[in-house]
Amino acid sequence: MTLLVVGSVALDSIFTPFGETADALGGSAVFFSVAASLLHPVRVVGVVGNDYPTHELDRLAARGIDWSGVERADGESFRWKGKYSYDLQSRETLETRLGVFANFDPKLPAEWRDAKFVFLGNIDPILQSRVLDQMARPSLIVCDTMNYWIQSKKADLLALLARVDILLVNDSEARELSGDWNIHRAGKWILARGPKKVVIKQGEYGALLIEPERTFYVPAYPLEEVFDPTGAGDAFAGGFMGYLARADSIAPGALRRAMIYGATMGSFAVQGFGVRGFDRVDTGSVERRVKTFADLTNVEIAEPLP
Amino acid sequence: MTLLVVGSVALDSIFTPFGETADALGGSAVFFSVAASLLHPVRVVGVVGNDYPTHELDRLAARGIDWSGVERADGESFRWKGKYSYDLQSRETLETRLGVFANFDPKLPAEWRDAKFVFLGNIDPILQSRVLDQMARPSLIVCDTMNYWIQSKKADLLALLARVDILLVNDSEARELSGDWNIHRAGKWILARGPKKVVIKQGEYGALLIEPERTFYVPAYPLEEVFDPTGAGDAFAGGFMGYLARADSIAPGALRRAMIYGATMGSFAVQGFGVRGFDRVDTGSVERRVKTFADLTNVEIAEPLP
Numbered sequence: 001m002t003l004l005v006v007g008s009v010a011l012d013s014i015f016t017p018f019g020e021t022a023d024a025l026g027g028s029a030v031f032f033s034v035a036a037s038l039l040h041p042v043r044v045v046g047v048v049g050n051d052y053p054t055h056e057l058d059r060l061a062a063r064g065i066d067w068s069g070v071e072r073a074d075g076e077s078f079r080w081k082g083k084y085s086y087d088l089q090s091r092e093t094l095e096t097r098l099g100v101f102a103n104f105d106p107k108l109p110a111e112w113r114d115a116k117f118v119f120l121g122n123i124d125p126i127l128q129s130r131v132l133d134q135m136a137r138p139s140l141i142v143c144d145t146m147n148y149w150i151q152s153k154k155a156d157l158l159a160l161l162a163r164v165d166i167l168l169v170n171d172s173e174a175r176e177l178s179g180d181w182n183i184h185r186a187g188k189w190i191l192a193r194g195p196k197k198v199v200i201k202q203g204e205y206g207a208l209l210i211e212p213e214r215t216f217y218v219p220a221y222p223l224e225e226v227f228d229p230t231g232a233g234d235a236f237a238g239g240f241m242g243y244l245a246r247a248d249s250i251a252p253g254a255l256r257r258a259m260i261y262g263a264t265m266g267s268f269a270v271q272g273f274g275v276r277g278f279d280r281v282d283t284g285s286v287e288r289r290v291k292t293f294a295d296l297t298n299v300e301i302a303e304p305l306p
Numbered sequence: 307m308t309l310l311v312v313g314s315v316a317l318d319s320i321f322t323p324f325g326e327t328a329d330a331l332g333g334s335a336v337f338f339s340v341a342a343s344l345l346h347p348v349r350v351v352g353v354v355g356n357d358y359p360t361h362e363l364d365r366l367a368a369r370g371i372d373w374s375g376v377e378r379a380d381g382e383s384f385r386w387k388g389k390y391s392y393d394l395q396s397r398e399t400l401e402t403r404l405g406v407f408a409n410f411d412p413k414l415p416a417e418w419r420d421a422k423f424v425f426l427g428n429i430d431p432i433l434q435s436r437v438l439d440q441m442a443r444p445s446l447i448v449c450d451t452m453n454y455w456i457q458s459k460k461a462d463l464l465a466l467l468a469r470v471d472i473l474l475v476n477d478s479e480a481r482e483l484s485g486d487w488n489i490h491r492a493g494k495w496i497l498a499r500g501p502k503k504v505v506i507k508q509g510e511y512g513a514l515l516i517e518p519e520r521t522f523y524v525p526a527y528p529l530e531e532v533f534d535p536t537g538a539g540d541a542f543a544g545g546f547m548g549y550l551a552r553a554d555s556i557a558p559g560a561l562r563r564a565m566i567y568g569a570t571m572g573s574f575a576v577q578g579f580g581v582r583g584f585d586r587v588d589t590g591s592v593e594r595r596v597k598t599f600a601d602l603t604n605v606e607i608a609e610p611l612p
Binding site: 039086087089181182183184185188202204205206208214215216217218219222223224225226246247248249253256257259260283287290291293294295296297298299300301302303304305306 | 345392393395487488489490491494508510511512514520521522523524525528529530531532552553554559562563565566589593596597599600601602603604605606607608609610611612
């Protein structure tokens with residue numbers, strides 16, 4: 001089953017209390033792919049400038065990531081510079097240089113247009129819609145967004161929502177989009193706009209899968225050391241979609257398992273700078289962590305009461 | 307199995323975005339008892355002034371709460387006045403009048419000294435220790451505390467910790483006590499001070515049971531309407547201890563189930579002002595909510611990977 005992601009391919013400069021890194025591989029499509037490729041091959045659509053260290057992407061290609069949909073344009077690559085607070089709970093953007101990303105107009109290779117599983121990473125909702133315009137109807141369309149688009153292009157975002165199956169956002173985005181601080185009401189508000197399900201990521205508190213009549217909760221992996229939260233949400237999306245593509249299913253049980261794989265990938269992402277958290281991760285380490293997740297919430301309810 | 311709680315019996319005046327209430331039944335021992343008594347009889351040790359509407363406590367006695375250890379002293383009852391923010395995420399204390407609580411010196415009726423399950427509600431750690439001094443060794447001692455005692459009586463609190471089995475606190479308290487913002491490291495820090503387990507409540511994000519080699523996570527019940535968070539933590543403690551007393555067990559499986567009963571009681575508490583959230587709650591409604599909790603995290607991990 002083809003798994004496709006459209007998103008940013010960037011260079012991140014990150015300051016955390018534990019160190020710093022400059023021009024490291026980053027961007028939603030990169031984090032997504034590195035995580036997803038542990039479970040299923042991925043095809044990437046994006047753009048880089050002629051200064052991008054593409055050999056680094058090639059190194060990651062060994063994992064089953066097809067970068068041939070990443071266009072190389074004249075100019076500078078997308079760069080983001082950010083600094084985290086001492087407890088990693090908040091971050092400040094120090095600099096954003098869009099470079100070639102400012103004129104990004106995603107073009108899908110003809111043979112990729114029938115992809116079955118599609119993730120629309122956080123880019124302009126108009127571009128996210130244009131990706132769908134180029135496709136046969138996929139089995140599953142999942143999209144992300146951010147506060148910037150909620151504020152500046154809400155109408156376009158709402159038009160897009162009517163076309164997607166699952167919106168995958170963090171809690172502050174869900175609150176801002178719906179105008180409701182209660183996360184469960186915010187989820188219902190989103191469901192009324194088109195998506196059949198909403199995944200709401202809550203950082204160190206885990207993530208929710210909200211459906212019209214049912215909610216699923218996956219906690220975050222209990223980590224005593226967190227180095228860099230950058231990309232955790234995209235890695236979550238990669239684990240979520242990678243699992244579904246591998247299982248070739250969007251049945252209720254598969255979606256719940258996909259949430260566990262998403263949380264697992266998010267937990268690897270924060271254990272190193274950029275994509276380094278994945279350096280020594282293989283299918284075996286993924287499976288071990290998934291089992292720990294199962295134990296984290298494992299409880300048998302005695303019935304009736306003693 | 308005797309279940310005993312020592313704590314405050316207060317009158318709360320609360321302002322939330324949804325309304326206000328004046329001189330409503332409150333205090334840690336009251337919230338604890340109302341929740342616990344849905345599962346097991348409770349004996350309460352505390353103090354009230356001669357202005358306390360004890361007939362209201364008597365009304366709650368029907369639930370199996372023995373208030374005979376609540377001393378009536380000359381003077382005013384303990385009063386707390388607080389105001390919540392629009393999203394209920396923070397609150398401001400407008401007034402605290404200790405009244406007779408300032409001279410509270412808990413005295414256990416002789417026939418209560420062999421209680422098997424004891425909850426030391428949030429009072430001065432010196433008084434919490436004095437309660438233990440009056441007791442035969444209970445099977446399970448659980449205690450709560452708050453930032454005020456962490457700041458003003460840390461040495462006394464640490465001396466108490468060496469004598470308790472489980473510390474049950476909220477996340478900001480765990481962070482302040484340990485001086486560590488990472489909640490899992492904070493939990494380990496506490497475990498090194500004596501308690502065999504730590505329960506950390508995280509409000510709308512649920513609660514953690516941290517043991518030396520294992521962590522359990524219970525989410526919060528997905529509520530679209532929350533009226534008043536006051537007492538949710540004490541109601542959690544009541545559900546937790548009430549279940550253990552009823553099961554007469556502190557085995558690992560019972561502790562995990564107790565976390566679910568705790569979260570269930572916390573969710574009822576926030577659905578009304580003061581203890582009103584419990585007005586129409588019976589064993590049947592508790593059991594239905596417990597089942598929903600089980601479904602909230604229910605997932606089968608396919609093994610091996612598809």
